Amino acid sequence: MIRDNIEQLLAEIPEGVELAAAAKARTPEEIEEAIEAGVRVIGENYVQEALAAHDQVKLPARWHFIGHLQTNKVRKIVEIFDMIQTVDSLRLAREIDKRCGAIGKVMPILIEVNSGREPQKCGVLPEEAVELIGEAALLPNLKVEGLMTMGPLTGDPELARPYFVETRNLFEKTAELGIPGVEMKVLSMGMTNSYRVAIEEGSNLVRIGTKIFGPRG
Numbered sequence: 437m438i439r440d441n442i443e444q445l446l447a448e449i450p451e452g453v454e455l456a457a458a459a460k461a462r463t464p465e466e467i468e469e470a471i472e473a474g475v476r477v478i479g480e481n482y483v484q485e486a487l488a489a490h491d492q493v494k495l496p497a498r499w500h501f502i503g504h505l506q507t508n509k510v511r512k513i514v515e516i517f518d519m520i521q522t523v524d525s526l527r528l529a530r531e532i533d534k535r536c537g538a539i540g541k542v543m544p545i546l547i548e549v550n551s552g553r554e555p556q557k558c559g560v561l562p563e564e565a566v567e568l569i570g571e572a573a574l575l576p577n578l579k580v581e582g583l584m585t586m587g588p589l590t591g592d593p594e595l596a597r598p599y600f601v602e603t604r605n606l607f608e609k610t611a612e613l614g615i616p617g618v619e620m621k622v623l624s625m626g627m628t629n630s631y632r633v634a635i636e637e638g639s640n641l642v643r644i645g646t647k648i649f650g651p652r653g
């Protein structure tokens with residue numbers, strides 16, 4: 437089933453758009469099945485789960501952190517992740533910089549944008565993103581490579597469209613600023629419910645869980 441779902445997605449998604457398998461609550465066996473079927477990026481939300489999965493999954497993949505990251509957990513994860521998509525504060529950026537410096541690594545990061553301006557949600561407000569990007573760009577052991585957004589979770593993917601549009605506009609505006617050390621190339625938007633709309637609005641990295649693995653138990 438996982439293989440069929442992935443083949444269908446890979447056939448549907450246009451060239452230049454990367455499929456990340458959002459693997460929270462999935463077993464290492466399920467993750468390996470996804471990689472065998474052609475997924476190149478594994479998204480993980482939880483530190484302990486990610487460490488265990490990374491330990492057991494032997495097939496090659498790029499690991500992206502896509503959950504809320506607490507500063508006290510950064511040290512544990514910088515070695516195994518290839519990208520952190522959810523940087524939303526200078527404090528967190530500084531901690532990633534420090535921990536990567538200690539192991540001689542430069543971490544690609546995305547700035548998470550709270551495009552729906554939801555008070556309880558993670559992410560920096562759209563109007564505060566450029567300032568954070570400018571500050572993060574000065575840190576030597578991380579590299580800002582784009583933006584990530586969730587958008588408000590609604591049943592109707594059309595309702596997510598304005599938030600994807602706003603994030604894409606911010607992405608383009610930031611690229612035009614030409615901030616030294618910043619390379620705006622990844623725009624991570626879209627999940628099972630919303631990936632089609634997100635791709636229409638410029639996403640080049642979709643994070644899909646349910647449509648790959650089935651409903652979470």
Ligand SMILES: *Cc1c(COP(=O)(O)O)cnc(C)c1O
Binds near residue numbers: 458503626628644
């Ligand atoms: C769970 C999750 C996804 C995937 O959600 P689905 O609706 O299962 O596709 C994508 N992004 C993030 C950050 C997630 O936590």
